[in-house]
Amino acid sequence: MHYVVLGAGPSGVVAAETLRKTDPNGSITLIGGENEPPYSRMAIPYVLTGKVQEAGTYLRKAPDHFAARGIEVRTNARATSLMPDNKRIDFADGSHLKYDRLLVATGARPVRPPIPGLDLKGVHHCWTLEDARNIIKLAEPGTHVVLMGAGFIGCIVLEALAARGVQLTVVEMGDRMVPRMMNPTAGTMIRRWCEAKGIRVLTGTRIKSLQNVAAEKSRGIFGFLKRKEPTVASDTLDVELDSGEMMAAHLVVVSAGVKPNVDFLENSGIKIDRGIMVDRYMRTSVNDIYAAGDVAQGYDFSTKAHDVHAIQPTASEHGRIAAMNMAGHNIQYNGSLQMNVLDTVGLISSSFGLWAGVDGGDSIEVVDNDNYKYLSLQFEDDVLVGGTAIGLTQHVGVLRGLIQTGTKLGPWKAKLKADPHRLMEAYIARTHLT
Amino acid sequence: MQRSLNIDPGKCTGCRQCEMACSYEKEGAFNPSKSRIKVFTFDAEARFVPYTCTQCAEAWCMQACPVDAIKVNLATGAKEVHADLCVGCKVCTIACPFGTINYNASSGKVQKCDLCEGDPACAKACPTQAITYVDSNWTGLDKMRAWAAKTDTGSHVN
Numbered sequence: 001m002h003y004v005v006l007g008a009g010p011s012g013v014v015a016a017e018t019l020r021k022t023d024p025n026g027s028i029t030l031i032g033g034e035n036e037p038p039y040s041r042m043a044i045p046y047v048l049t050g051k052v053q054e055a056g057t058y059l060r061k062a063p064d065h066f067a068a069r070g071i072e073v074r075t076n077a078r079a080t081s082l083m084p085d086n087k088r089i090d091f092a093d094g095s096h097l098k099y100d101r102l103l104v105a106t107g108a109r110p111v112r113p114p115i116p117g118l119d120l121k122g123v124h125h126c127w128t129l130e131d132a133r134n135i136i137k138l139a140e141p142g143t144h145v146v147l148m149g150a151g152f153i154g155c156i157v158l159e160a161l162a163a164r165g166v167q168l169t170v171v172e173m174g175d176r177m178v179p180r181m182m183n184p185t186a187g188t189m190i191r192r193w194c195e196a197k198g199i200r201v202l203t204g205t206r207i208k209s210l211q212n213v214a215a216e217k218s219r220g221i222f223g224f225l226k227r228k229e230p231t232v233a234s235d236t237l238d239v240e241l242d243s244g245e246m247m248a249a250h251l252v253v254v255s256a257g258v259k260p261n262v263d264f265l266e267n268s269g270i271k272i273d274r275g276i277m278v279d280r281y282m283r284t285s286v287n288d289i290y291a292a293g294d295v296a297q298g299y300d301f302s303t304k305a306h307d308v309h310a311i312q313p314t315a316s317e318h319g320r321i322a323a324m325n326m327a328g329h330n331i332q333y334n335g336s337l338q339m340n341v342l343d344t345v346g347l348i349s350s351s352f353g354l355w356a357g358v359d360g361g362d363s364i365e366v367v368d369n370d371n372y373k374y375l376s377l378q379f380e381d382d383v384l385v386g387g388t389a390i391g392l393t394q395h396v397g398v399l400r401g402l403i404q405t406g407t408k409l410g411p412w413k414a415k416l417k418a419d420p421h422r423l424m425e426a427y428i429a430r431t432h433l434t
Numbered sequence: 435m436q437r438s439l440n441i442d443p444g445k446c447t448g449c450r451q452c453e454m455a456c457s458y459e460k461e462g463a464f465n466p467s468k469s470r471i472k473v474f475t476f477d478a479e480a481r482f483v484p485y486t487c488t489q490c491a492e493a494w495c496m497q498a499c500p501v502d503a504i505k506v507n508l509a510t511g512a513k514e515v516h517a518d519l520c521v522g523c524k525v526c527t528i529a530c531p532f533g534t535i536n537y538n539a540s541s542g543k544v545q546k547c548d549l550c551e552g553d554p555a556c557a558k559a560c561p562t563q564a565i566t567y568v569d570s571n572w573t574g575l576d577k578m579r580a581w582a583a584k585t586d587t588g589s590h591v592n
Contacts, residue, residue, distance in 0.1 A: 010500055014497075040500035040501055042500040042501075042523055042525070043500055043501050043521050043523070046521040046522070046523070051521055051522070051542070052501075052521055056501060056519065056521065057501065058501075058502075059500070059501070059502060060502055061502055061519070312498055312500050312525050313494075313497075313498045313525065313528075313529045316497050316498055317497075317588070320497070320588070321588045324588070331588040332588065333588050334588060339528050339529075340528070341523075341524045341525060341527060341528045343522075343524065346539070348524065348537065348539075350524075350527075350528050352528070393524075393527065393536060393537045393539070394533075394536050395472075395533030395534070395536065396527055396528060396533060396536075397494075397527055397528055397529065397530035397531055397532060397533040397534070397535065398531065398532065398533035399528075399533075400528060400529065400530075400531045401530075401531030401532060401533065404531060405531070424474065424533060425474055425476065427533070428474050428483050428485060429476065432443065432483055432485075433443075433476070433479075433481065433483070
């Protein structure tokens with residue numbers, strides 16, 4: 001049996017390792033699209049801050065890790081098409097590969113919005129190690145940096161850029177920061193924190209165009225009047241906002257969302273919606289092809305529908321379940337729980353499950369604006385189904401535990417509604433003292 | 435024979451010696467807020483429950499770590515955070531359904547119980563044997579393990 005795993009991110013690596021554990025005799029090829037060893041995008045911000053070197057992002061540290069497990073790793077190999085009838089994958093370099101069972105774990109790539117000037121020098125995504133190298137060259141202390149997008153990934157990048165000591169402005173078209181992870185109250189609290197830390201935050205604002213600074217200088221006094229701050233020598237780009245304001249920058253980082261890498265599947269017959277549709281066994285609509293991680297639209301624990309989560313725990317779970325099934329087991333996925341944790345210049349926030357609540361549900365919210373603390377819990381009957389926390393780092397995982405086990409809170413629901421910070425007590429009482 | 439922490443809440447008097455011992459062993463300071471074992475108090479019932487990582491087989495924290503910074507100590511079975519590899523992303527803290535791996539802002543890393551390399555300070559400090567370090571086979575962790583299994587993300591189908 002020849003297993004091919006397309007994609008060497010967390011999902012692909014966990015899958016390849018699980019395949020080896022489950023089928024000691026199969027041959028396994030793990031294929032990465034970049035010219036790097038398998039690495040974790042999640043660790044890139046910590047390369048930007050200097051907390052780790054590039055090798056610190058590698059998913060497995062021992063150089064012989066994959067070889068020792070009989071996993072062949074190929075890098076710099078971009079799939080261009082897939083022919084399921086021939087069980088054949090074609091690559092950009094003209095080579096091809098046959099498989100018996102295939103896992104598509106090709107992840108996602110950043111969206112480039114149709115804004116004039118995004119192809120200029122000094123404009124980068126923050127997605128790959130190569131992007132990180134480019135950003136490190138430009139994000140010198142004191143330089144003007146504009147970040148487009150304050151979604152989850154944008155905010156992680158924001159933290160790293162701020163740590164590099166740049167003068168940072170973040171431009172978000174939504175009405176608040178992290179709109180898909182935080183409600184308005186919590187999103188506003190994060191914004192206030194960032195502003196207090198010296199970051200300029202513009203919400204409800206779009207970038208209209210980018211151009212070279214020199215071009216704008218020729219407009220003379222009218223160009224000057226649109227500025228809040230004069231340009232400095234290091235500024236090479238001019239960022240025009242829909243408010244009319246012009247901002248000069250040395251670096252523009254684009255974080256406007258990601259989309260699944262499915263282009264090469266166009267004529268494969270594989271059913272694709274927002275991502276590759278997979279059933280609860282991680283099977284796609286085509287025989288012997290499975291999908292996992294950020295590219296897969298998989299079963300969601302909370303909604304019982306299919307969704308693209310694009311988070312690390314889901315990627316790792318998908319990879320494990322897909323591999324077990326590829327190797328002949330029959331494991332049904334119980335569904336992934338949407339959850340995120342974020343550190344915005346020292347303020348830690350997290351959200352879990354149905355954090356915006358459910359129809360006919362019940363909730364409790366505690367807001368402490370002065371101390372930047374927030375906690376909201378969402379219930380359906382006496383079961384916790386979602387939650388959001390800011391400034392809470394101790395035992396925050398029990399939110400996941402209580403949600404995903406469907407633990408009935410009984411009398412503890414009333415106690416939590418009186419004081420939601422008793423979450424850990426509620427959990428212990430309902431699991432250890434009953 | 436692998437050993438585990440066995441916690442018997444019925445014997446706990448709430449003295450918090452375990453928290454003091456843990457914080458001193460791991461952080462060099464008698465500071466319960468830095469302890470990796472916590473005693474929870476249920477006033478109404480006058481009950482105390484010491485609580486820490488069970489080194490569960492599912493190892494949610496280890497599975498979720500994007501940089502392979504959590505590894506099993508083959509001698510003790512403990513899932514240990516390698517501080518030199520941890521980037522402080524905190525994904526493990528939301529992945530662990532027991533809430534027993536936590537972020538430490540002063541170190542910028544996460545921390546959890548590592549069984550003190552097979553000689554846990556909490557068990558040594560406990561005056562009532564509410565916390566003991568015993569053969570894994572007869573620890574009272576079955577209940578917790580059963581709960582862990584409920585969180586499991588995949589189930590065998592015939």
